[in-house]
Amino acid sequence: MKSYILKSAQLADGTETDIVIEDGVITALEAGAKLDAEVIDANGLMALGGFVDLHTHLRQPGSEASETILSGSKAAAKGGFTAVNAMANTSPVADNAAVVEMVFNLGIQAGYVEVQPIGAVTLDLAGEKLADLGLMNSSKANVRVFSDDGKCVSDSLLMRRALEYVKAFGGTIAQHAQDPSLTKDAQMNEGELSFKLGLAGWPASAEASIVARDVLLTEQTGSKLHVCHVSTKETVDVIRWAKQRGISVTAEVTPHHLILTEDLVKEYNTVFKVNPPLRTKTDVMAVREALADGTIDIVATDHAPHPEESKDCEWAAAANGMIGLENAASVVITAMIDTKMMDWARFEEVMSSKPALIAGMAGQGKGIAIGSPANIVLLDPSISYEVIDESESRSRNNPYLGMSLTGKIQHVFFKGRQTVSSGKVLEIDRDND
Amino acid sequence: MKHLLSVEDLSIQQSLDLLDLANEMRKTNVKEIKRLPALSGKTVANLFFEDSTRTRLSFEIAAKRLSADVVSFAAKGSSVSKGESLKDTVITLEAMGVEALIVRHSASGVAKTIADSAWSNAAVINAGDGTHEHPTQALLDALTIRNALKGSTDKSDLDGIRVLIVGDILHSRVARSNALLLRKLGATVGLCAPATLLPQTSSPLADESYLNLDEALSAKFDVVMMLRIQQERMNSAFLTGQLEYSELFGLTASRFELLPAKTLVMHPGPMNRGLEIASRVADSAQSLIKEQVTNGVALRMAVLYRLLAQEG
Numbered sequence: 001m002k003s004y005i006l007k008s009a010q011l012a013d014g015t016e017t018d019i020v021i022e023d024g025v026i027t028a029l030e031a032g033a034k035l036d037a038e039v040i041d042a043n044g045l046m047a048l049g050g051f052v053d054l055h056t057h058l059r060q061p062g063s064e065a066s067e068t069i070l071s072g073s074k075a076a077a078k079g080g081f082t083a084v085n086a087m088a089n090t091s092p093v094a095d096n097a098a099v100v101e102m103v104f105n106l107g108i109q110a111g112y113v114e115v116q117p118i119g120a121v122t123l124d125l126a127g128e129k130l131a132d133l134g135l136m137n138s139s140k141a142n143v144r145v146f147s148d149d150g151k152c153v154s155d156s157l158l159m160r161r162a163l164e165y166v167k168a169f170g171g172t173i174a175q176h177a178q179d180p181s182l183t184k185d186a187q188m189n190e191g192e193l194s195f196k197l198g199l200a201g202w203p204a205s206a207e208a209s210i211v212a213r214d215v216l217l218t219e220q221t222g223s224k225l226h227v228c229h230v231s232t233k234e235t236v237d238v239i240r241w242a243k244q245r246g247i248s249v250t251a252e253v254t255p256h257h258l259i260l261t262e263d264l265v266k267e268y269n270t271v272f273k274v275n276p277p278l279r280t281k282t283d284v285m286a287v288r289e290a291l292a293d294g295t296i297d298i299v300a301t302d303h304a305p306h307p308e309e310s311k312d313c314e315w316a317a318a319a320n321g322m323i324g325l326e327n328a329a330s331v332v333i334t335a336m337i338d339t340k341m342m343d344w345a346r347f348e349e350v351m352s353s354k355p356a357l358i359a360g361m362a363g364q365g366k367g368i369a370i371g372s373p374a375n376i377v378l379l380d381p382s383i384s385y386e387v388i389d390e391s392e393s394r395s396r397n398n399p400y401l402g403m404s405l406t407g408k409i410q411h412v413f414f415k416g417r418q419t420v421s422s423g424k425v426l427e428i429d430r431d432n433d
Numbered sequence: 434m435k436h437l438l439s440v441e442d443l444s445i446q447q448s449l450d451l452l453d454l455a456n457e458m459r460k461t462n463v464k465e466i467k468r469l470p471a472l473s474g475k476t477v478a479n480l481f482f483e484d485s486t487r488t489r490l491s492f493e494i495a496a497k498r499l500s501a502d503v504v505s506f507a508a509k510g511s512s513v514s515k516g517e518s519l520k521d522t523v524i525t526l527e528a529m530g531v532e533a534l535i536v537r538h539s540a541s542g543v544a545k546t547i548a549d550s551a552w553s554n555a556a557v558i559n560a561g562d563g564t565h566e567h568p569t570q571a572l573l574d575a576l577t578i579r580n581a582l583k584g585s586t587d588k589s590d591l592d593g594i595r596v597l598i599v600g601d602i603l604h605s606r607v608a609r610s611n612a613l614l615l616r617k618l619g620a621t622v623g624l625c626a627p628a629t630l631l632p633q634t635s636s637p638l639a640d641e642s643y644l645n646l647d648e649a650l651s652a653k654f655d656v657v658m659m660l661r662i663q664q665e666r667m668n669s670a671f672l673t674g675q676l677e678y679s680e681l682f683g684l685t686a687s688r689f690e691l692l693p694a695k696t697l698v699m700h701p702g703p704m705n706r707g708l709e710i711a712s713r714v715a716d717s718a719q720s721l722i723k724e725q726v727t728n729g730v731a732l733r734m735a736v737l738y739r740l741l742a743q744e745g
Contacts, residue, residue: 195632198541198565198606268542314519316540
């Protein structure tokens with residue numbers, strides 16, 4: 001394997017260092033007389049552990065027109081990720097060992113990031129019977145996180161059983177918290193604006209009430225809960241309470257809930273239709289503060305590609321979701337670092353080390369340290385750019401088009417192999433391995 | 434003005450201009466030959482994805498009185514029921530060549546989506562989109578109120594007039610458009626409904642809101658507008674039942690008798706006689722319900738004229 005020397009990079013703690021990569025591993029933090037290595041000038045660039053996304057929709061199998069594991073992996077690499085967790089709501093659903101192994105293998109074939117399948121909690125995401133949780137865990141894909149994401153495990157007893165069942169192998173249930181009866185036909189955040197626009201509301205209580213129930217079930221069962229895409233102030237309050245009580249709960253926030261608000265729905269522009277919906281400014285400030293103070297543990301993209309025909313239509317008929325892998329880091333920098341709400345050390349934690357820990361990915365999130373796998377992102381924090389309609393994703397439902405964001409991914413290394421150079425995704429040349 | 438999508442987009446001046454023009458159109462409507470040549474050679478398409486008789490007919494008569502060609506597209510029995518998208522339906526009509534699309538749809542925002550899209554260049558008139566807006570209904574109601582209280586030659590706004598809207602505010606596009614427009618024109622608007630059918634946050638649309646109809650009716654409104662209550666609300670815990678609704682929120686004969694003789698009663702139709710409004714009330718001399726329908730044609734002529742007559 002090719003060796004690299006990254007010259008004069010800045011680490012999250014502010015120190016400047018050279019980074020030597022040999023055989024896929026960081027072998028030194030000073031450039032010795034190393035021969036035969038490509039030298040990359042990293043002066044002015046931040047060097048951080050490769051990002052880990054706990055919440056990615058790669059759409060394969062079943063919706064290859066929207067995304068494939070290869071196209072989604074490339075989009076992830078371009079966004080500075082070295083690992084993604086693929087959600088289970090594919091077709092067929094990833095509710096058995098065969099599907100999760102297929103996704104796992106396609107991820108290895110693609111080779112841009114580590115693709116870790118998430119397994120469904122219930123068969124066919126129907127919320128009625130548990131899926132083959134144990135067989136998915138013991139499969140080659142070694143599934144450790146289970147989620148019906150897109151749907152809520154709303155039945156209380158089934159949720160309790162799932163939490164109990166996965167204790168045998170240290171699994172985590174990642175809940176899409178949405179009370180289905182409180183959100184029947186819901187189209188956007190409930191409030192004055194939803195009333196004015198005549199769109200059925202998705203009330204904050206429909207999220208917080210499920211999270212409140214789930215943290216109590218988690219306490220009772222002694223299991224592990226992860227809360228997907230926290231979007232409201234009320235949910236933040238519940239999680240803060242649960243953590244103070246010592247309950248084993250972690251939580252994520254998406255980039256879009258850190259920066260976009262419901263006002264964007266005013267023109268019925270379907271690119272802003274997402275579930276959970278965009279909320280108010282008060283909610284955005286609450287999730288930002290929660291991410292800064294640790295109540296919310298991580299950022300996860302909820303990258304949700306959709307083909308044009310699912311968005312070029314009336315609001316009610318449009319699909320929920322937005323793509324987000326490529327701009328995620330810039331959104332977090334713009335929302336959290338430009339505003340001085342967090343520093344680079346916390347940024348590395350929420351984007352890399354903590355999601356790796358929740359996902360149980362041993363080779364990820366180890367930061368820039370001697371002996372760590374060379375999963376590294378080099379980003380330029382000084383660049384501001386306007387988001388244009390260009391993507392490695394097969395889909396174009398990008399809500400940030402035209403926005404000005406800070407921080408650009410320059411170079412990415414996945415297990416010591418360069419996947420992105422000067423912002424461009426490289427074709428992987430496996431013959432040189 | 435290229436489209437008429439919502440009351441919210443209308444300025445006070447544009448609104449009053451439409452009311453004044455509608456009163457001019459009313460003069461045509463009482464002549465023996467009720468036809469003006471203004472839109473001769475233009476084609477107007479009624480694009481109704483949701484059942485409607487009166488609004489569709491009203492627009493059709495309005496367009497014909499201005500000499501436009503009118504085609505009607507109703508979702509039932511059309512390609513939409515075979516699964517054609519909104520986009521393709523609009524593109525198809527556009528390709529056939531129409532100057533205006535009068536759109537009714539069960540989804541909020543559809544008129545706006547068509548107007549903003551690349552699918553069509555036609556003028557778009559919102560004839561009711563989901564639970565969002567129904568701007569021509571609000572304009573014809575404002576016209577009816579102004580004519581009834583100030584006379585048809587008056588060109589002023591509705592300053593000082595008090596209007597109470599009663600019924601399913603939460604799901605009513607008529608309530609939204611009316612409240613927005615009447616307040617824009619200076620009227621004071623009160624809303625009255627059970628709490629399940631009012632918006633949860635302090636309403637952005639009303640000056641006053643009431644959970645009790647008798648209390649509301651004692652607050653000296655000049656106009657009481659009753660809304661149609663849908664049967665389906667009885668089945669989804671918004672309401673308890675017809676009897677209770679009628680007793681608590683219906684404009685019954687006994688409630689009506691307690692009102693001053695000058696209080697006017699309106700209803701956008703179609704009415705559930707005996708549920709939200711008693712027959713005696715609907716047919717009384719204080720009822721403007723027929724006048725609303727008559728004014729509907731004149732107002733829609735004014736809208737079509739403003740959107741289509743001036744362009745090349």
